């Protein structure tokens with residue numbers, strides 16, 4: 001048995017008074033004791049003074065096939081299988097080194113990420129969607145998920161279930177990174193989205209919908225999706241959150257607003273130009289997310305990691321800082337968005353995202369006290385993934 005002791009601890013839902021001594025046996029947490037408790041006989045304890053101990057972070061929106069470079073998504077079709085595999089491996093390792101011990105991949109190229117699902121070794125836990133379902137020529141069409149019509153959409157959902165997907169991702173609107181698509185327009189009819197949701201739920205899979213446009217968010221909610229990605233509520237002249245939609249979101253799907261921007265890095269000029277064309281700015285999105293929180297919407301700290309230099313793999317700590325800063329979310333809730341709530345959204349509730357006996361030994365010990373300095377989350381001192389300590393280099 002091994003132990004990790006810190007004077008501050010967050011268990012996935014709340015801060016624990018007086019920190020914690022987390023006991024690990026193999027790949028599992030076997031006990032969470034008060035920070036001052038004596039270690040059991042024979043237990044080797046790693047002391048983490050001035051540190052906060054948390055569950056490993058979870059990024060609910062990543063693109064492991066994206067290398068985080070300026071052409072991250074554009075270059076994917078040009079890569080051969082070995083090169084793409086190397087990109088995914090590097091993304092997984094960068095995630096682990098940042099304390100991200102589980103990810104939900106929402107933008108596979110063909111089946112690259114899903115096919116690695118059974119692979120062992122030092123990797124984060126990966127829940128994958130396969131190629132996002134999109135309309136012909138629609139957002140991220142080059143990933144291989146172009147489909148339309150109720151019957152073909154139901155078939156696409158079944159194919160993902162058969163290949164081991166843990167979630168279905170559907171592109172309900174156009175996107176910033178696919179020229180020729182309209183951010184404010186819907187890509188599928190309500191009938192089509194309902195077919196996706198119905199087929200997925202029949203197979204026990206949740207559905208999350210990429211939606212920038214207000215109409216696409218409203219249509220996704222009407223179709224009964226389990227999650228909304230981005231949820232920008234763009235109208236062509238900025239963001240708009242009607243009261244009825246806010247109430248429906250608060251009562252319904254969990255929202256991953258993909259905040260978390262690497263400080264000091266601007267999106268590439270062509271991306272900024274496409275955002276400006278619909279009146280979207282990062283600052284406006286952050287204040288829109290603050291409005292979602294005030295309306296009672298459940299938020300996730302997923303980032304869209306991998307799509308470009310402003311979105312590095314492992315960057316979920318920046319999303320927590322955005323939520324707890326400009327978005328006005330209390331720190332404990334912002335941390336829950338990256339731990340326990342994130343685990344539930346990924347279908348990993350009961351397995352990770354908590355400091356509790358019986359959960360996977362996924363741990364992050366920070367260099368500094370997160371309660372007084374949220375940026376301490378960006379400085380891992382110890383990362384444990386399913387019981388194995390990650391070399392931080």
Ligand SMILES: [Zn+2]
Nearest residue numbers: 061106107304
């Ligand atoms: Zn994405």
